Amino acid sequence: MEKKIIYLRDTDSAQQDRINDFFTLFSNELRDTNLIEQVQLVKIADIGLYEKGVTVKILPENIVYIGIKNNDVKKIIEETIKNNKIIKELLYEKKSKQIRAVLKNCGYIDPESMEDYIAAGGYKALVKVLTEMKPENVIDELKKSGLRGRGGAGYPTWMKWNFARGMNSLEKYVICNGDEGDPGAYMDRSVLEGDPHSVLEGMIIAGYTIGSSKGFFYIRAEYPLAVERVQKAIDQAAAAGLLGSNILGSNFNFELEIRLGAGAFVCGEETALIASIEGKRGTPHPRPPYPSVKGLWDKPTIINNVETLANIPQLIAGGGAKFASIGTEKSKGTKVFALTGKVKNSGLVEVPMGITLREIIFDIGGGILGNRDIKAIQTGGPSGGVIPREFLDTPVDYENLGKLGSIMGSGGMIAIDDTDCLVDLAKFYLKFCVDESCGKCAPCRLGGYQLLRILEKISEGNGELEDLNKLKKISYAMQKASLCGLGQSASNPVFSTIKYFEEEYRQHIVNKRCLAGKCKALVYFKILPQKCKKCGLCMKNCPSNAILGSREAGYVIDPQKCIKCGACFDICKFKAVMKE
């Protein structure tokens, strides 16, 4: 009989020790049936399933059983391990929710080795393009595929490329936008670090298609490892003749160069990014003219996000139709998200368009930390919005997220639980945009500042109901009148939090309370006498001597002296200090 392995995992987070009991049950049973030598029993750390009870996976057959009870153990050993029979009642047909297309090589190949990339089928798309495809054929495939820009706005990639291709100019440029400035998102970094050649290949194909011979990688200087690996990839490709003159014996020439960002969020906006590559301050300018007409050094230029470019090789190799077979009607292919915030398994996930938010957060992300309640999901970073829990079953695509007042964005997805305050979150994003506003246009420069001041006023307990209207009015003006995407979208977090959580704003304004306990001025600490063990630890640790009392009489907090630092709350071992 072939050697078997049993993976054992308790997928319910509340039952800490149960798994050891099951381990004993299984090992006793294996010993009793004399199978202990043939079968390895292993407790594992994560089985990719959550809240499904005790779960086992039997290898090499890959059989997964869920919700196992004590008396199932004997049956599993007898029927499945001994006789290779499947127990239908326990069986779980595990379907992976993730599709690895862009991240196909990430974590599998050595990113510093071009041989590894080629061995995994890399640069085959480039060969195909150079030998059997004309630029217009590439455009056709892109059109068939329905690929849309992964940087956030979702503009059809084929249209962008086609505009630039149609321009009559000796000089044209291809730019890879690797200025991933959205705090909380790192999809592009992972791709550049894990599979740089796929982005290179996408850029070379882009160059061939639009008739350009020069491309730039624009990468954040804060990503030194990504810069190092991309530079290595460029050097390797140049040495192998995949960059330079007469690439692979064709008459196509293409060169690549890296330019570093310098910590300006606005440079993710394409016209600002162009200014930055030109060596200037990254201030945007009005469009049209679009970069595909008049871009870098006034020449036709296409700017694509890292993930968009990383999609190109597999799209060309497999054909546009195959690419379009995944996803929804208007959003095709897969999307990489950086899943973070209050989710158990934060990390990088790649899912087909059209998957629901619930599946991403609960089936892949494992649910919310500490099994707390999810309050909302934030997508699109400082330019996006929040989506309340009622819409968890919304399929993820450009249109649906837009309808809900958020955006797909570049791929940040942040889970927010009931201990997070949305007024504070809106303030956080707004502060970011105010810091990053380049100052060129008034709606963004002044509007952002005013919004921030009102939010600060509200979170300090000085809000008035009229402020809600002011917030809405200013937000609207910024959306309509700002010069570039940064300003137009900077008020989105405010807009969407008011739209869905106006009640929470009212709590702050009318009741002067922050129920999540984030806005310090609206938090009050209290000692609960029934829980207090009179140890006096809080009094010793209070920096402002605001705690009065004695070991005999118990303690109270003097609200006049309390500076709301939370030291007593943190130090109390009996949870007798309450925030409200």
Added chain:
Amino acid sequence: MKKLTKGDIEKVDPAKKDIGKNWIKVGMSTCGVAAGAGEVYLALLEESKKRNVEIDIRKCGCQGACSAEPLVEVNVEGLPKVLYGRVTKDVAITILERHVRNKKLLHDYIFEIN
């Protein structure tokens, strides 16, 4: 380096890709390195030599399970391919001794990503 030709790339068949049967891959992206992957990688290199464990040790990019970094993937003939998470230097040495040499999987460190 010699210039590649179209033929060189066309003749590769990724399905038949043979990267050997015994290998360990360490995820070495920023998040992995921040969590200590560099130390783990060095420990694996040094200790495998010191302990005479024959195994091919490589670097790779990010597999995505950031909260479980550092991630180490192990493939040893006769055993399924396994992804270990939250690997420390000590765990790395245990992997060499227990998994690679004695062909026994480690408890409590295997991660299966959905």
Added chain:
Amino acid sequence: MKKDRLQADLEGLVRKWKDKRGNLIMILHSVENIYGYVPRDTSLKLSRLLDVPLARIYEVITFYNYFKLEPPGKHNVSVCMGTACYLRDAASLIEEIEKILHIKEGQTTKDEMFHLDVVRCLGCCGLAPVMMIDEKVYGKVKKNEVVDILSKYVKEEE
């Protein structure tokens, strides 16, 4: 010593980049990598060598967060305030560091030992909250661990 070498290098640097368009930011990056900031006399020299007005160089330096005009401390403490870290209470780490070092964000301690910066996303969201000292990243930092982490660097000096 380092300074002398750079002045010699500056001409080499300019020679390397002179023919490339839009070179100013890349040259400033190289300068910043060596000094940790962009000294005024270097900017003056660059202005001459590149034939670019000093005002344009300062325009670029002051626009981008990455470039600094003041020398940094011996150890650069950066606390990440990206969204993931913000939600996992990075603010309390900043408070704690400010309390221990008696400096505010963007300042250097009197002994020039530590410089504190609040930065946008270091890209290690899975390890939030994250802080970085020089090149070393510390993940899942707890408020009460801050003092130990900082004191390691002080002890190294002794």
